[in-house]
Amino acid sequence: MSESTTPSPESTESTESTESTERPAHRSGFASFVGRPNAGKSTLTNALVGAKVVITSSKPQTTRTVVRGIVHRPDAQLVLVDTPGLHRPRTLLGERLNDLVKTTLAEVDVVAACFPANEKVGPGDRFIVKEMAKVKRTTKVAIATKTDLATPEQVGQHLLDIAALGAETGVEWAEIVPVSATAGDQVGLLADLLIGLLPEGPQLYPDGDLSDAPEEILVAELIREAALEDVRDELPHSIAVVVEEMNLREDRPEDKPLLDIHANVYVERDSQKGIIIGHKGSRLRKIGTDSRKQIEALLGTPVYLDLHVKIAKDWQRDPRQLRKLGF
Numbered sequence: 001m002s003e004s005t006t007p008s009p010e011s012t013e014s015t016e017s018t019e020s021t022e023r024p025a026h027r028s029g030f031a032s033f034v035g036r037p038n039a040g041k042s043t044l045t046n047a048l049v050g051a052k053v054v055i056t057s058s059k060p061q062t063t064r065t066v067v068r069g070i071v072h073r074p075d076a077q078l079v080l081v082d083t084p085g086l087h088r089p090r091t092l093l094g095e096r097l098n099d100l101v102k103t104t105l106a107e108v109d110v111v112a113a114c115f116p117a118n119e120k121v122g123p124g125d126r127f128i129v130k131e132m133a134k135v136k137r138t139t140k141v142a143i144a145t146k147t148d149l150a151t152p153e154q155v156g157q158h159l160l161d162i163a164a165l166g167a168e169t170g171v172e173w174a175e176i177v178p179v180s181a182t183a184g185d186q187v188g189l190l191a192d193l194l195i196g197l198l199p200e201g202p203q204l205y206p207d208g209d210l211s212d213a214p215e216e217i218l219v220a221e222l223i224r225e226a227a228l229e230d231v232r233d234e235l236p237h238s239i240a241v242v243v244e245e246m247n248l249r250e251d252r253p254e255d256k257p258l259l260d261i262h263a264n265v266y267v268e269r270d271s272q273k274g275i276i277i278g279h280k281g282s283r284l285r286k287i288g289t290d291s292r293k294q295i296e297a298l299l300g301t302p303v304y305l306d307l308h309v310k311i312a313k314d315w316q317r318d319p320r321q322l323r324k325l326g327f
């Protein structure tokens with residue numbers, strides 16, 4: 001239409017100013033999910049990012065590494081910092097995890113607390129929200145997760161309970177949002193709301209980046225996930241995985257690459273080693289097969305996975321071992 005009108009300096013200016021008010025400014029920033037173990041933080045991160053970047057497991061507290069997922073929009077970039085489950089510290093590892101969580105909360109733009117809709121708001125949630133109240137600057141959002149597991153009435157009551165918990169602890173919720181990450185309900189809306197709370201800012205990561213965690217860490221997490229799926233309930237907190245080496249094998253034809261990965265699975269005691277290895281090595285083989293498939297899907301390369309089980313005595317309580325294992 002502007003082509004048919006006679007351009008004048010005034011009309012050019014007015015076109016520009018109309019455009020700049022219509023096009024929203026680019027926003028960017030960091031958000032972190034907190035919530036008790038198993039609240040659905042990792043699953044929600046994956047649903048928002050649209051890819052499997054953070055491991056999830058039906059066993060609590062599997063997230064030990066701060067891995068970021070990145071939501072890309074033409075007008076925004078939302079960087080999700082996944083934190084370990086905030087909980088009362090029992091071991092040195094627990095204390096380190098909690099320090100990590102608190103540092104993360106003070107550095108991000110938005111903290112979103114996850115409260116599973118299929119469980120009542122309880123003391124664990126109160127503890128977390130009280131910790132959030134200490135971090136003044138950061139915007140706080142409440143998310144009722146797993147709404148597919150509750151009736152509409154239960155979800156309604158849950159939202160009221162979350163509002164009441166905010167009032168009781170002095171936390172002002174900028175939003176209270178019900179979502180189901182697995183059903184995909186309200187996930188897009190949540191992304192919009194979180195992005196709306198970010199400051200104006202430039203793109204922080206190149207287009208298409210989903211996560212900036214080193215591949216070795218993602219690979220170690222996938223192996224840990226496979227191991228957790230396969231051991232008795234009392235073992236999960238005693239397992240750590242370190243990728244020692246990851247190299248493309250030499251002398252392979254270009255269209256048939258093979259990635260050699262050597263990783264150690266650390267347990268705390270001899271008896272646990274036996275459990276992980278299983279009868280005639282059967283469990284370790286299954287952990288290897290399961291995690292190899294996941295790693296191949298993640299990296300897009302055939303993988304040769306060499307797994308060893310080692311004992312790092314009481315690693316959860318030993319600062320030197322914790323450092324060695326990457327905590």
Ligand SMILES: Nc1nc2c(ncn2[C@@H]2O[C@H](COP(=O)(O)OP(=O)(O)OP(=O)(O)O)[C@@H](O)[C@H]2O)c(=O)[nH]1
Pocket residue numbers: 035036037038039040041042043044055056057058059060061062063084085145146147148149179180181182183
């Ligand atoms: N039905 C249903 N299940 C969900 C939903 N979100 C998560 N889950 C399940 O809940 C369990 C825990 O989810 P995670 O995402 O690993 O929870 P988390 O809060 O990251 O757990 P930690 O790493 O222990 O802190 C898994 O079995 C998920 O499949 C949901 O929206 N609906």
